[in-house]
Structure formats: structure tokens, C-alpha cells
Amino acid sequence: MAKITKLQHSEWSSRFAFILAATGSAVGLGNIWKFPYIAGENGGGAFVLVYLLCVAIIGIPIMIAETMLGRRGRQSPINTMSTLADEAKAHKNWHYVGWMGIIAGFLILSYYSVIAGWVLSYIFKAFMGSFSGGNVETIGALFTELMASPLQQIVWHTVFLGATLLIVARGVQGGLEKSVRFLMPTLFVLLILLVGYAMTTGYYQQGFDFLFKPDFNQINSDVILVAMGHAFFTLGLGMGAIMVYGSYLPKNISIAKTTLIVAGADTIIALLAGLAIFPLVFANGLETVAGPGLIFQTLPLAFGNMMGGWLFGLLFFILLFFAALSSSISLIEPAIAFLIENKNINRTKACIITGLMIWVLGVIVALSFNVWSDVSLFGKGIFDLVDYLTVNLMLPIGGLCIAIFAGWIMKAKDSEHELEMEKPQFYQLWKVLISYVAPFALIIVLLKGIGVIG
Ligand code: TRP
Numbered sequence: 001m002a003k004i005t006k007l008q009h010s011e012w013s014s015r016f017a018f019i020l021a022a023t024g025s026a027v028g029l030g031n032i033w034k035f036p037y038i039a040g041e042n043g044g045g046a047f048v049l050v051y052l053l054c055v056a057i058i059g060i061p062i063m064i065a066e067t068m069l070g071r072r073g074r075q076s077p078i079n080t081m082s083t084l085a086d087e088a089k090a091h092k093n094w095h096y097v098g099w100m101g102i103i104a105g106f107l108i109l110s111y112y113s114v115i116a117g118w119v120l121s122y123i124f125k126a127f128m129g130s131f132s133g134g135n136v137e138t139i140g141a142l143f144t145e146l147m148a149s150p151l152q153q154i155v156w157h158t159v160f161l162g163a164t165l166l167i168v169a170r171g172v173q174g175g176l177e178k179s180v181r182f183l184m185p186t187l188f189v190l191l192i193l194l195v196g197y198a199m200t201t202g203y204y205q206q207g208f209d210f211l212f213k214p215d216f217n218q219i220n221s222d223v224i225l226v227a228m229g230h231a232f233f234t235l236g237l238g239m240g241a242i243m244v245y246g247s248y249l250p251k252n253i254s255i256a257k258t259t260l261i262v263a264g265a266d267t268i269i270a271l272l273a274g275l276a277i278f279p280l281v282f283a284n285g286l287e288t289v290a291g292p293g294l295i296f297q298t299l300p301l302a303f304g305n306m307m308g309g310w311l312f313g314l315l316f317f318i319l320l321f322f323a324a325l326s327s328s329i330s331l332i333e334p335a336i337a338f339l340i341e342n343k344n345i346n347r348t349k350a351c352i353i354t355g356l357m358i359w360v361l362g363v364i365v366a367l368s369f370n371v372w373s374d375v376s377l378f379g380k381g382i383f384d385l386v387d388y389l390t391v392n393l394m395l396p397i398g399g400l401c402i403a404i405f406a407g408w409i410m411k412a413k414d415s416e417h418e419l420e421m422e423k424p425q426f427y428q429l430w431k432v433l434i435s436y437v438a439p440f441a442l443i444i445v446l447l448k449g450i451g452v453i454g
Contacts, residue, residue, distance in 0.1 A: 015253045021245055021326075022067075022236075022262045024180040027187075028327030029115055030234040031270040032320055033295050036277045040288035042226055043218030044210040048274070050224050054231035055267060058441055061433040062237050062399045063259045065406035068418050070246025071255070076337035077101050077240030080247065081405075090409045097401045101240035102335045104394040106354070107386050108239075109331040110361030113164070116324040117156030117366075118296060119317055121146055126303065126313040134304035136284050136297075143296045153366040160321075161359055164328045168336055169351040180326055184265070187319040190312065191269065194276035197302050207278030210288065211271070225449035228442070229392035234266055238395035238402065241330040244337055256421055256430070276302075292383070332358070392449060400442040407435030 012018040039047050073080025078098030085094040125131065130142060146152055198204055232238045246255070273295075280298040281288055290297060303313030332354060339350035368375065368382030377385055406415060412431070421427045447453045 011250050012248050015250075015258060018245065018249050018253065019258050019261055020180040020184075021330075022242060022258065023184055023265050024323075024326030025236040025241055025245065025330035026234065026262055026266040026327075027184065027269050028323050029112060029119075029320070030230070030327070031266060032273040032323070033115060033119075033292070035230065035234065035270040036274050037291055037294040038226055038230060039211065039274060040278075040281070040290065040294060042223045043215060044278075044288065045212055045214035046216065046218035047223055047227055048211050048271075049214045050219060050227035051230055052267070054228045055235065055263060057433065058228065058399070058438045059231040059235045059237060060259060060263050061430055061438055062232075062403055063235050063242060063263060064256050064419065064430060065434050066237055066240075066242045066399075066402050067246035067249065067255050067259060068415060069402065069406060069410075070240075070243035071249045071251070072414070072418050073243075074247045076247075076341050077243045077334050078338050079341055080243060084405070084410065087414075088409050088411060090405075094401070094405060094409070097398060097405070098240055098334070098338070100394060101238070101243075101398055102338065104239040104390045104398065105241065105331045105334055106358055106361065107390045107394075108233075109161075109164075109328055109358050111365045111383055111386055112324070112328055112331065113161045113358065113362045114153060114157045114365045114369075115292070116160040116321065116328065117153055117158075118146060119321050119324060120156045120160055121152060122296060122300070123314065123317040123321060125300075126310070126317050129310055131300040131304035131309065131313055134300060136286065136301070139300045139304065140297055142300070143293050146296075147293070147369050150367055150370050153369065154363055157362045157366055158359065160324070160328070161355060161362065163325060164332065165351040165355045167325065168329055168332055169348045171347065183319060183322045183326070186315075187323060188269065188272075190316050190319060191272040191276060193312065194299070194302060194316075195272055197306050198276050198279035201279045201283035203279040203282040204275075206282045207275060207280075210278050210282075211274050221445070221448040224445055225392050228396055228445050232395035232399055233391045234270060235263060236327065236330055238398035239331075240334040240398075244333050245330065247337075254421075255419055256426065393446070396442055396446055400439060400446070403434050403438040403442065407431065407439070 012021065069084060070077070070080060073083045075083065076098065078095045081098045082092055082095040085092055125142060131139065198207060236242055249255070277295060277298050278288070280286070280301055281294075284298070284301060286298065299316070300313065303309040303316070306312065335354050336347065336350045339345045339353070340347060345353070364372075365383050365386065372382060375382055380388060415431075416427055419427060419430070421430070
């Protein structure tokens with residue numbers, strides 16, 4: 001009991017509330033903005049196939065493990081990891097996993113907020129009717145103009161980060177549960193509608209084939225590294241976000257079942273986004289390798305030329321904004337929970353401190369799209385570098401540590417008790433995946449990714 005009273009906030013009101021929050025964390029810009037553009041850059045079907053495998057074999061077992069560690073530790077990731085290391089009589093250093101997660105969360109949120117700022121600016125454009133009757137040139141110009149303006153990007157980034165912090169300052173549960181409950185189903189319906197529109201372009205089959213007919217020659221170590229990183233990113237793993245959410249999870253809830261639901265919903269949303277976007281790419285003679293601007297250069301074409309497009313476009317970007325918001329909250333919550341627990345700072349103050357740091361980082365990212373677009377380190381621009389470091393390296397390394405801890409350090413009787421799976425075979429399967437398959441795959445891919453093995 002003593003541990004539970006240490007918690008700063010109550011538990012989720014129900015299993016459903018946790019599913020909503022975890023889905024809110026998983027579904028975000030990663031599904032709708034990032035998945036299509038990195039699929040486009042990495043050979044379409046080849047990437048999609050590897051990504052789906054990574055979600056199934058590595059992502060889901062690690063999501064179960066991370067949630068489980070959180071629920072057992074019941075504190076911020078840093079303290080959870082040291083408590084659990086104590087319990088297993090392992091070295092205190094495990095708490096560095098929590099630290100790395102907090103740093104990764106900061107870095108990711110710094111660019112996440114800038115891209116979410118683009119979404120905000122597109123809500124505004126949609127409302128003003130800027131997409132109406134648009135063609136590749138006019139829609140492309142809208143995006144180019146936004147990219148060229150540091151001021152606009154910084155203002156929208158500030159608005160988005162401010163909104164995130166306002167919600168986090170009030171405690172994660174209340175508002176979040178309500179908004180996600182309404183939001184996800186509506187976003188889903190809108191995506192179906194967009195896929196329907198994509199079918200009218202005459203290029204649906206081509207888009208479908210691009211995503212689902214893999215060209216196996218395209219699979220190489222870079223594609224695998226990016227796909228694995230994205231599996232972590234899209235499920236929100238490897239940095240303690242889902243660990244914190246797990247710490248608010250009541251004891252009697254099946255972690256494995258809820259994880260499958262969340263991962264399933266997340267994957268479906270991403271695939272729908274791909275199916276909505278690629279037919280438009282081919283129909284309009286655009287490039288699949290357009291990069292981060294891809295959705296902003298394609299979807300407005302659909303909204304500008306479909307019946308009811310003004311309303312649907314407006315709704316779509318508003319929903320995407322909320323989806324981004326419910327994700328960004330989970331990126332910052334581990335840091336907030338830590339500051340409250342260890343530094344005796346109240347929620348509001350913790351939000352102001354972390355917010356300021358992330359804001360500055362975000363400004364640097366925003367400038368990297370214009371004023372500092374020539375700055376490069378290790379052959380990458382600032383945005384690409386931050387993205388690569390966090391998503392392709394820090395998250396998989398965090399995931400590797402979580403897998404090793406859950407599979408090898410924590411006592412099997414504890415994890416079995418904590419997971420309480422319906423059948424012993426399910427537990428055995430998870431145990432093999434988390435102890436052998438995930439660590440092995442992660443080590444190989446990471447070594448290849450950083451060029452240690454060829
Ligand atoms: N999953 C979110 C998305 O796809 C982003 C996100 C939220 C995230 N929490 C995270 C990514 C934790 C990495 C780690 O948009």
C-alpha cells in the first residue's frame with residue numbers, strides 16, 4: 001500500500017480509459033504524417049512488410065513488457081527502474097534507462113511540436129478555403145511558403161507546445177480520456193472517406209501495390225533500421241511513455257489484451273493513411289520520396305477537389321491536431337512525473353521548466369527548415385539528425401534494455417504473476433520473444449545501423 005500512496009495521481013478509471021490513453025499516445029503524427037513519407041522514401045512495400053514484422057515480433061512484446069514494468073514499479077520510469085532493479089537485486093544503473101527515455105522524449109517532442117505546428121497552420125488554411133480547386137502548383141506553394149517562414153513555424157510551434165503543457169499541467173487523465181473517446185472513431189471515419197476518394201482517382205491500384213507488393217531487393221539494413229525505429233515510434237515505446245501510463249493502470253487488467261487492441265488500432269490507422277495518400281501521389285505525378293511535406297502536398301489536393309472538401313479538410317486537420325496532442329502528452333509525462341516525485345516540484349512548475357527547454361529545441365528545428373537548412377552534421381540536416389538519433393537509435397536501445405530487464409533480470413514468477421495471461425502458452429511465447437527474439441534482432445539491427453557490422 002505504501003507504494004501506491006506515493007503516486008501523484010489516481011489510477012485510470014477503467015480498462016477502457018487506459019486503452020483510450022494508450023491509443024491516444026500511439027496514434028498521432030507517426031501514423032498519418034510520418035509513416036507515409038518514410039514508406040515512400042524506403043521503397044514502399046519492402047518497408048511496410050518489415051515494419052509490420054517489427055510491430056508484431058518486437059513491438060508488441062516490448063509494449064507488454066514496458067507496460068508491465070510500469071505497473072509493477074508504479075512511479076516515473078527512472079524510479080520504477082531503480083525500484084524494480086532493487087527488487088530483482090540487480091544494479092542501480094538500470095535507472096539510466098529512464099534517464100535516456102526522458103532525453104529522447106524531449107528531443108522527439110521538440111520536432112513533434114514543430115510538425116504539429118504545421119498541422120495547426122493547415123487548420124487555418126483549410127478554414128480560409130485555401131485548398132479550394134487547388135492543383136499541384138498552388139498546393140505545393142502553400143507548403144513552400146510555410147517552410148520558408150521561420151516566424152510562422154515558431155508561432156504555431158509555440159501554440160502547440162503551450163496547448164500540450166496546459167493539458168499536462170492539469171493532470172493527464174481527465175481531459176485526455178474524453179477527447180480520445182470521441183476523436184479516434186471520427187478520425188477513423190474520415191480516413192475511410194479519404195481512401196474512398198483515393199479510389200476515384202483511377203490510381204488506387206497503383207497506390208495499393210506500392211504499399212503491399214514488396215520488392216524484396218529493396219530490403220537492406222537501412223530500411224530495416226528505419227522500419228524498426230518506426231515500430232517503436234508509432235507504438236510510443238522505448239522511452240518510458242507507456243511505462244508511465246502503465247503505472248496508472250489498475251492491477252486487475254490484462255496487459256496483453258489491451259496491448260493487442262492498441263497496436264492493432266495503431267497499425268490500421270497508419271495503413272489507411274498510406275492508402276489515402278499514395279493514389280494521390282501517383283494520380284498527380286508527385287514524388288513518393290517527397291519527405292516530411294508529403295501529406296501536406298497531397299491531402300489538400302483531395303480536399304480542394306472533392307465534394308464537401310472544405311468541411312472535411314477542416315475536420316481532418318483538427319482531428320490530426322488532437323491526435324498529435326494526445327501523443328505529445330505522453331512524450332513529456334515521464335519527465336513531469338520524475339520532477340514531481342524527486343524534486344518536489346509541483347505539476348505546473350514542472351511543466352514550465354520542461355516546456356521552456358523543449359521550446360528552445362523546437363525553435364532550432366523550425367529554423368533548420370529555412371534559415372539553417374544548410375547546416376549539417378554527420379551528413380544530415382538538424383531535423384533529420386534529431387529524428388535519426390532518437391527514433392533509430394535511442395528508442396531501440398531503450399527497447400533493448402527493457403527487453404533484457406523483463407526477460408532476464410526480473411524474476412519469471414514476478415512477470416508471470418504481473419501479466420496473468422489466460423493460457424500458460426501465451427506467457428511462454430511472450431517470454432521467448434522478449435528474452436531471445438527481440439534482443440537478438442535489436443542487437444543485430446543496431447550494430448548494422450551504426451555501421452559496426454556491414
Ligand atoms: N506514437 C506517437 C505517434 O505515432 C508519438 C509518440 C507518443 C511517441 N509517445 C511516444 C514516440 C513515445 C516515441 C516514444 O505519433
